[in-house]
Amino acid sequence: MKPLNGVRIIEFDGLGPVTFAGMMLADLGAEVVRLTRDASAGPAVFDEVGGEVLHRGRAAVPVDLKSPADRERILQLIDGADAVIEGFRPGVMERLGYGPDALQARKPALVFGRVTGWGQTGPLANAVGHDLNYIGLSGVLHAMGEADRPPSPPLNLVGDYGGGAMLLVVGVLAALVEARTTGRGRVVDAAMTDGAALLGGLFQALRGRGLWSDRRGANLLDGGAPFYRCYACRDGGFVAVAALEPRFYAALLAGLEIDPADAVQYDIAAWPALQARFAALFASRDRDDWSAHFAGTEACVTPVLSLAEAPDHPHNQARGTFHSGLPQPAPRFDGVVAAPSPKSELTLDQMVTKWSDHAG
Numbered sequence: 001m002k003p004l005n006g007v008r009i010i011e012f013d014g015l016g017p018v019t020f021a022g023m024m025l026a027d028l029g030a031e032v033v034r035l036t037r038d039a040s041a042g043p044a045v046f047d048e049v050g051g052e053v054l055h056r057g058r059a060a061v062p063v064d065l066k067s068p069a070d071r072e073r074i075l076q077l078i079d080g081a082d083a084v085i086e087g088f089r090p091g092v093m094e095r096l097g098y099g100p101d102a103l104q105a106r107k108p109a110l111v112f113g114r115v116t117g118w119g120q121t122g123p124l125a126n127a128v129g130h131d132l133n134y135i136g137l138s139g140v141l142h143a144m145g146e147a148d149r150p151p152s153p154p155l156n157l158v159g160d161y162g163g164g165a166m167l168l169v170v171g172v173l174a175a176l177v178e179a180r181t182t183g184r185g186r187v188v189d190a191a192m193t194d195g196a197a198l199l200g201g202l203f204q205a206l207r208g209r210g211l212w213s214d215r216r217g218a219n220l221l222d223g224g225a226p227f228y229r230c231y232a233c234r235d236g237g238f239v240a241v242a243a244l245e246p247r248f249y250a251a252l253l254a255g256l257e258i259d260p261a262d263a264v265q266y267d268i269a270a271w272p273a274l275q276a277r278f279a280a281l282f283a284s285r286d287r288d289d290w291s292a293h294f295a296g297t298e299a300c301v302t303p304v305l306s307l308a309e310a311p312d313h314p315h316n317q318a319r320g321t322f323h324s325g326l327p328q329p330a331p332r333f334d335g336v337v338a339a340p341s342p343k344s345e346l347t348l349d350q351m352v353t354k355w356s357d358h359a360g
Contacts, residue, residue: 002027008030009085012085014086016131017115017165018085019055020054022054023056024166033059035074056341057343059344061348070348082109082110084103086113100114109179111172112186112187113172113188114188117134118191134163135196138196140158140203141153143219147217159196163198163199226274227242233285234283241300251298258277
């Protein structure tokens with residue numbers, strides 16, 4: 001049994017955070033139905049984008065959201081659902097007749113989760129954008145990257161998945177708990193800009209106390225500290241060094257054969273010179289040589305693995321982190337790796353019949 005067994009969720013198909021949120025909820029045991037675009041409504045826009053992972057564990061049901069016949073069946077399906085999640089621009093679901101007011105009037109306990117870049121309100125609510133735009137407005141993008149270069153895009157992890165999907169999942173789960181007590185659903189407004197700003201809360205707090213600079217590459221956790229950054233090795237690989245605590249830093253210096261008196265950890269003025277010294281040392285040997293050299297120590301030096309290499313690392317293999325090269329559901333409950341449920345293709349009528357017992 002998984003924690004969300006018995007929970008039924010309708011996902012209106014989309015890209016980015018809503019898809020990731022649907023995957024997570026399905027991984028946690030919810031029965032999620034992904035309403036995809038029927039061929040009669042035009043080509044599928046989102047078909048199988050990252051589908052091996054992002055679409056796993058849930059049924060795909062083709063629908064035409066503008067069809068009166070499909071609309072009636074979709075509403076019957078919603079009668080059997082506990083939550084809806086969607087990622088359209090503000091107002092789209094309302095224009096289609098599936099907005100939260102209409103659906104919660106039909107089913108008051110329904111949780112309605114919506115994720116957008118800018119949120120449901122505000123001057124930019126209807127503006128276009130992508131992950132990079134949203135995190136740019138949050139302040140966190142400015143903090144990422146090298147000091148003498150433009151900010152570096154952190155893939156789409158901070159906006160789409162961290163600030164968007166994760167916050168949507170948290171909001172939906174909280175609202176589901178409340179709905180079971182009160183019988184009233186909530187509308188969850190998960191904005192990627194809000195979520196990314198929240199993820200950056202520590203650094204805003206540190207900046208307010210004068211402990212964080214807006215200059216990139218000059219701070220403890222942004223690569224400015226020589227003991228918390230990545231270094232290139234002789235073979236073109238990289239190691240991650242994260243020796244923050246004094247005893248870990250001492251282990252790092254011991255492994256590099258550096259006299260602690262010549263490398264005071266928090267002499268910030270000396271950081272650039274110490275970083276250059278570390279860089280020269282790490283460049284003298286191959287990545288895996290350094291990994292073996294520091295194995296079993298407290299120096300916090302580990303290899304930076306490529307996407308291709310990560311599934312084959314002994315630790316990841318021992319934990320079953322990947323299967324056939326793809327990441328498995330997380331987190332674990334009672335130490336068990338929960339295998340994702342198989343995908344399936346069902347018709348709208350089949351899905352309505354299946355869920356009819358849960359309506360009300």
